[in-house]
Amino acid sequence: xxxxxxxxxxxxxxxxxxxxxxxxxxxxxxxxxxxxxxxxxxxxxxxxxxxxxxxxxxxxxxxxxxxxxxxxxxxxxxxxxxxxxxxxxxxxxxxxxxxxxxxxxxxxxxxxxxxxxxxxxxxxxxxxxxxxxxxxxxxxxxxxxxxxxxxxxxxxxxxxxxxxxxxxxxxxxxxxxxxxxxxxxxxxxxxxxxxxxxxxxxxxxxxxxxxxxxxxxxxxxxxxxxxxxxxxxxxxxxxxxxxxxxxxxxxxxxxxxxxxxxxxxxxxxxxxxxxxxxxxxxxxxxxxxxxxxxxxxxxxxxxxxxxxxxxxxxxxxxxxxxxxxxxxxxxxxxxxxxxxxxxxxxxxxxxxxxxxxxxxxxxxxxxxxxxxxxxxxxxxxxxxxxxxxxxxxxxxxxxxxxxxxxxxxxxxxxxxxxxxxxxxxxxxxxxxx
Amino acid sequence: xxxxxxxxxxxxxxxxxxxxxxxxxxxxxxxxxxxxxxxxxxxxxxxxxxxxxxxxxxxxxxxxxxxxxxxxxxxxxxxxxxxxxxxxxxxxxxxxxxxxxxxxxxxxxxxxxxxxxxxxxxxxxxxxxxxxxxxxxxxxxxxxxxxxxxxxxxxxxxxxxxxxxxxxxxxxxxxxxxxxxxxxxxxxxxxxxxxxxxxxxxxxxxxxxxxxxxxxxxxxxxxxxxxxxxxxxxxxxxxxxxxxxxxxxxxxxxxxxxxxxxxxxxxxxxxxxxxxxxxxxxxxxxxxxxxxxxxxxxxxxxxxxxxxxxxxxx
Ligand SMILES: [Zn+2]
Ligand SMILES: [Zn+2]
Numbered sequence: 001x002x003x004x005x006x007x008x009x010x011x012x013x014x015x016x017x018x019x020x021x022x023x024x025x026x027x028x029x030x031x032x033x034x035x036x037x038x039x040x041x042x043x044x045x046x047x048x049x050x051x052x053x054x055x056x057x058x059x060x061x062x063x064x065x066x067x068x069x070x071x072x073x074x075x076x077x078x079x080x081x082x083x084x085x086x087x088x089x090x091x092x093x094x095x096x097x098x099x100x101x102x103x104x105x106x107x108x109x110x111x112x113x114x115x116x117x118x119x120x121x122x123x124x125x126x127x128x129x130x131x132x133x134x135x136x137x138x139x140x141x142x143x144x145x146x147x148x149x150x151x152x153x154x155x156x157x158x159x160x161x162x163x164x165x166x167x168x169x170x171x172x173x174x175x176x177x178x179x180x181x182x183x184x185x186x187x188x189x190x191x192x193x194x195x196x197x198x199x200x201x202x203x204x205x206x207x208x209x210x211x212x213x214x215x216x217x218x219x220x221x222x223x224x225x226x227x228x229x230x231x232x233x234x235x236x237x238x239x240x241x242x243x244x245x246x247x248x249x250x251x252x253x254x255x256x257x258x259x260x261x262x263x264x265x266x267x268x269x270x271x272x273x274x275x276x277x278x279x280x281x282x283x284x285x286x287x288x289x290x291x292x293x294x295x296x297x298x299x300x301x302x303x304x305x306x307x308x309x310x311x312x313x314x315x316x317x318x319x320x321x322x323x324x325x326x327x328x329x330x331x332x333x334x335x336x337x338x339x340x341x342x343x344x345x346x347x348x349x350x351x352x353x354x355x356x357x358x359x360x361x362x363x364x365x366x367x368x369x370x371x372x373x374x375x376x377x378x379x380x381x382x383x384x385x386x387x388x389x390x391x392x393x394x395x396x397x398x399x400x401x402x403x404x405x406x407x408x409x410x411x412x413x414x415x416x417x418x419x420x421x422x423x424x425x426x427x428x429x430x431x432x433x
Numbered sequence: 434x435x436x437x438x439x440x441x442x443x444x445x446x447x448x449x450x451x452x453x454x455x456x457x458x459x460x461x462x463x464x465x466x467x468x469x470x471x472x473x474x475x476x477x478x479x480x481x482x483x484x485x486x487x488x489x490x491x492x493x494x495x496x497x498x499x500x501x502x503x504x505x506x507x508x509x510x511x512x513x514x515x516x517x518x519x520x521x522x523x524x525x526x527x528x529x530x531x532x533x534x535x536x537x538x539x540x541x542x543x544x545x546x547x548x549x550x551x552x553x554x555x556x557x558x559x560x561x562x563x564x565x566x567x568x569x570x571x572x573x574x575x576x577x578x579x580x581x582x583x584x585x586x587x588x589x590x591x592x593x594x595x596x597x598x599x600x601x602x603x604x605x606x607x608x609x610x611x612x613x614x615x616x617x618x619x620x621x622x623x624x625x626x627x628x629x630x631x632x633x634x635x636x637x638x639x640x641x642x643x644x645x646x647x648x649x650x651x652x653x654x655x656x657x658x659x660x661x662x663x664x665x666x667x668x669x670x671x672x673x674x675x676x677x678x679x680x681x682x683x684x685x686x687x688x689x690x691x692x693x694x695x696x697x698x699x700x701x702x703x704x705x706x707x708x709x710x711x712x713x714x715x716x717x718x719x720x721x722x723x724x725x726x727x728x729x730x731x732x733x734x735x736x737x738x739x740x741x742x743x744x745x746x747x
Contacts, residue, residue, distance in 0.1 A: 199629030203444065205544035205566030205601060208628070275545030320521055321513075321543035323564075 005046040006030040007422065012051030012383060016058060017356040018372035027056065029379040032422030037373060047424075049417060051383050057355045058371050059091025059122070059380030059420060060336060061362040063181075064156075064235055064259060064307035066328070067093070067124070069115050070108070071100025076312040076400045078112075079119035081332070084310070084399040086426035088333040089415040091380035092123040092363070092370050093310075097134070098157040104129040104140045109148040122420045123380070125368060127152040127181065130169045136160045139169055146176045151366050154181035156235060159217050161187070163224065170228035179366060181233045182221045184242070185283065189213035194323050196284045200269040206323060209284050215241035222249045222256060231255045233365055236309050238264045238283035240293030247302045257304045257365050258297070262331060262338040263405050265294045271405070277318045277325035278403050281311070298357065299348050305362045306354075308335045312401030329405045333397055337411035340386065345412065351386075379422040388414040435733040438741070439551040439558040442567035443608040451576075451612055457729035458577055458722070464501055465724055474732050475504035478535040482508045483525065484561070485541040490696055491561050491571075494720070495538045498727035507534070513542060522546060523553045530554045535738065536731060539563070544601075557734040565599045571695050572605030574726040576613065578719050579650055582691055587614035592644040593635075594620045594676060595654025595703055598627040602654060602695045607635045620644035622676060641676050642685060650691035653678050656703045669702040679705045683713060691715055 007029040014025045014037065021037075028036035028043060036043075062085065068076040078095075085093050095112065097103035103112060109126055116124045128150040132138045134157065142153060153173060159182065160166040173180045190213035195201050197208025218234055222245060225232035237243060237260045249256045263281065268288050272279040279285060297303040311328025318325050331338075339358065343349040349357070363371030370380060392409050394402040418426040435453055443451065464472055480499040482492050492508060499506045511525060520528075522541070529537055536557045539547050544564030551558035562568040580586050591610055597603045597619045610617045611634030619630055620638045631637060638644040645651060658669055673679070683690065692704075692713045700706045709716060 197628060199632045202598075202627040202629045203604075203633065205564045205604060275548045316521075319523055321541075321549065322545040323543055 006043065007047045007049065007419065007424070008041060008043060008045040009049045009051050009056060009381070009383060010041075012054045012056040014056050014373065015352050015355050016373035017352045017360050019374060021373065022352050027373065027381065029381070029419065029422050032379055034373060034375055034377045034379050037375060049383065054383050054385050054416065055351065056381060056383050058359045058373050059382050059418065060089050060358045061092040061366070061368070061370050062090045062307050062310070062332060062335065063094040063305065063362040063366055064261070065093040065095055065310045065332065066098065066312065067095045068312060069099060070111055074314055077119065078115045078124065079121070080398065080400040081310070081312070082119075082121040082124060084330070084332040084397070085122045086418045086420065087398050087415060089336050089382035089384060089418055090122060090332055091382070091418060091420040092125060092368065093332075094125045094127050094152060094366060096127050096154065096156045097129040102129045102134045103127070104132050104134070106144050106148045109145060109150060113149070121425050125151050125366060127154050127156075129153065130155045130160055130180065131165070134158060136162060136165065139165065139172065142172045142176050142178055146178055150178065151368065152179040152181050152233070154183065154235070156181065156183040158187065159183055159185050163220065166221070167224050167228055170224055170230035170232065174228055174230040179231055179233055181235050183235050184214055184217035184221050186213045186217045189216065194280060194284070195272050196269045196286050198287070200272065204273065204275070209282070211239040211241055211286070211290075214239055214283050215245055218242045218245050222246070222254065225256060226252075226254050232257075234258045235307075236261050236264065236283060237294065237297070237303060238286050239290045243293045243297040243302055247297070247300070250302065258302065259305045259307050260294050260298065260303050261307060261309045262335050262342070263329060265291055265298065266338050266342045267405060275322045277320070277322055278329060278405050278407065280322065280325055280327055281309070281329050281405075282327040295343070295348050298343065304357065305365065306335065306339055306357045307362065308332050310399075312399055313403050314401060318403050329403050330397070330399045330401055331404070333399060334392060334404060334406050334411065336384070336415065337390075337413040338406060340413045341411055379419055381419040382415060383417040384413055384415045386413055388412070390414055435737050437737060438734065439547075440569055440730050440734060441547050441551055441558065441560045443569045443572055443605045443612070444567065446612070448612045451609055454573055454726070454729050454733065455577055455580060457733060458573070458725040461728040461732070462722070462725035464728070465721070470501050471503055472501065473503045475499065475502035475735055478504045478735055479533070480504045480506050480536045480538060480731060481529050481534045482506065482561075483511055483529065483537050483539045484509065485511050485513045485539075485546070486562070488540055488562070491540060494723040495561060495727050498724050499731055501724065502728055502731060504731070522550055526550045526554045530556050535735060557738055559730055559734060562601055565601055565604070567605045568601040569605050570723070570727050570730055571602050572609045573730070574719055574723040575606055575652055575693055575695070576609050577722045577726050578693065578715050579691065581722065582715055582718070583649060586610065589615040589649045590618070590647055591615050592618040592620055592638070592648040592651045593654065594641060594644060594651060594678065596625045596656060597621040597630065597654070598625045600654050604633075606652060607633050611635070618644050618648070620676070641678070642682060645678070645682055645686040645690070648686060648690055650693060651678060652693040652695075653704050655695065655697065656699055669699070673702055673705070677703055677705065678708050680707045680711070683708060689713070693719060696720070
């Protein structure tokens with residue numbers, strides 16, 4: 001489709017939290033931008049999408065995605081990962097830097113940018129490493145990385161253990177106005193653990209990962225953020241104590257934001273009892289009280305955003321003994337559906353609140369101009385049916401890896417169109433013109 | 434009725450299923466006392482002992498059990514592959530299935546290995562011990578021996594002493610005994626007591642004398658000092674001092690307390706020699722009963738597969 005052609009989306013429920021909009025209406029797209037929002041727009045356009053009975057929202061922004069490039073194209077590529085994003089209604093992703101090699105220097109950023117330019121179906125923003133090789137020893141050159149367009153830094157997969165180094169990283173990040181994202185885990189406590197510590201680890205005869213290994217480190221990271229006055233984002237919150245600590249930190253006015261992933265509010269540790277390695281992730285699935293606290297945290301605004309922590313792994317890395325299998329699950333294609341099922345359908349969040357958590361808030365946290373349907377805005381838009389159902393199966397996942405925790409489940413929310421930069425990057429067959 | 438393809442653990446079994454195994458074992462026990470110690474129950478069937486950990490005792494017990502049922506037995510001593518080298522457990526299982534074997538008896542150092550294997554093959558899988566998870570036939574033979582010696586399980590007070598955290602024998606015993614109405618106490622040094630054990634149905638004691646007092650039976654677990662966690666004790670003699678089952682300690686317990694051990698015994702570490710060889714010990718009976726219990730398990734899973742096949746043909 002020609003970029004300059006106009007697209008008219010008609011008669012859908014427009015939800016745009018940034019403009020406090022939740023109403024039936026039309027959107028006109030031209031030259032990759034939103035050029036009109038309103039009722040009964042009448043104009044000649046090359047494509048008219050009838051969105052009646054559908055919900056129209058700004059494209060989702062997923063700020064925790066492992067695209068695996070460079071180095072592990074067997075798990076996922078920029079091409080396959082962004083295709084999965086488009087199918088899930090995600091138009092912007094933040095690519096995490098735990099690649100091979102790690103994104104820890106301008107050369108490696110350029111390497112990734114080249115691949116993005118050639119093959120990305122949606123927008124890809126880059127998160128670079130905090131330390132060289134993610135070893136927790138020597139800081140990367142944050143200023144130079146920023147010049148290459150990096151929007152955040154993280155050693156995701158690990159936490160920077162050394163307090164002094166972490167403080168230095170936060171101070172430097174503050175000067176450069178770069179966001180720091182923490183994978184808060186004290187590996188001294190969680191080492192070799194594979195499931196939640198407690199009855200589950202005992203029943204399964206596996207080493208446990210304590211809640212303390214997470215919230216102890218969350219506590220430290222908050223303390224260091226306070227000391228450095230840096231902006232800090234805490235990734236994949238999984239336990240109730242972390243939620244409480246973040247609540248207290250926000251009450252004090254600290255610039256802390258927090259994230260959780262759909263599996264932490266949709267599943268409990270009971271799901272792992274059958275040794276299904278698609279239920280193995282880090283942090284691990286926790287207890288019922290934790291799930292309740294995460295949901296409450298989302299409702300109260302303590303947890304600002306939902307991200308998938310999309311972590312593709314090959315069958316060879318998952319179809320082995322539980323303790324040897326890799327940590328992580330894919331999530332780009334299921335996050336909207338699972339969140340709708342667990343949060344909107346259960347009355348924990350309204351649709352506008354969910355859109356805020358999955359689009360506007362992550363855009364704000366990353367400081368990128370996304371997540372709204374404002375006039376003149378880049379046309380990143382998703383149209384979905386909230387009532388239709390689909391079954392998650394290996395066959396209908398487009399991600400290169402199939403390690404979903406939701407295989408076999410019937411989910412609501414079928415994404416029908418994903419528009420990125422004014423172009424349809426995904427459409428569900430029935431509606432293809 | 435037994436309908437399970439596999440025996441993976443005692444956690445998932447009902448009281449009725451446990452009782453069925455025990456009563457089946459009872460009828461098989463007699464076979465071992467005959468002149469010709471063989472019945473044709475599994476004639477024409479192949480049992481593969483797939484052992485990733487060396488365990489002569491358990492392997493031999495399964496082999497004898499299978500042979501007394503007239504099955505053909507193949508022993509495979511396998512080496513656990515690292516994540517990216519060598520044949521995977523699933524591939525090995527599928528290969529054994531392709532050989533048209535009927536039952537895989539698997540021992541593996543990874544918890545959940547038996548469950549993973551069972552999910553990926555259509556033939557029966559019997560767990561002969563997976564990591565720290567379960568060792569169902571060991572617990573079944575412990576329970577069988579208790580029942581044979583004391584006439585019942587319901588209401589019995591059974592203490593399990595040793596490294597509970599890393600013991601599959603302890604876990605299987607807790608599930609099985611609790612379901613059959615026994616009162617289980619687990620006794621261990623604090624660092625070897627895993628979390629959540631009370632929710633599994635056991636009472637906790639950190640005092641060996643307290644755990645022995647009033648107990649109808651004590652099951653003493655083998656200590657393995659090569660484990661990091663067990664190094665908390667500077668040496669094995671201190672362990673005997675603090676948690677070992679000795680004659681002096683037994684004197685303070687019930688006079689006819691039953692002493693069990695899954696073997697092999699570390700004499701002078703978790704148990705003194707006088708106790709191991711003493712009048713309260715049923716350790717050799719356990720070995721004998723192991724055959725009957727394993728015959729029962731092999732028989733039941735094979736029968737369940739046969740009836741599934743007949744159904745499929747009907
Ligand atoms: Zn992480
Ligand atoms: Zn991650």
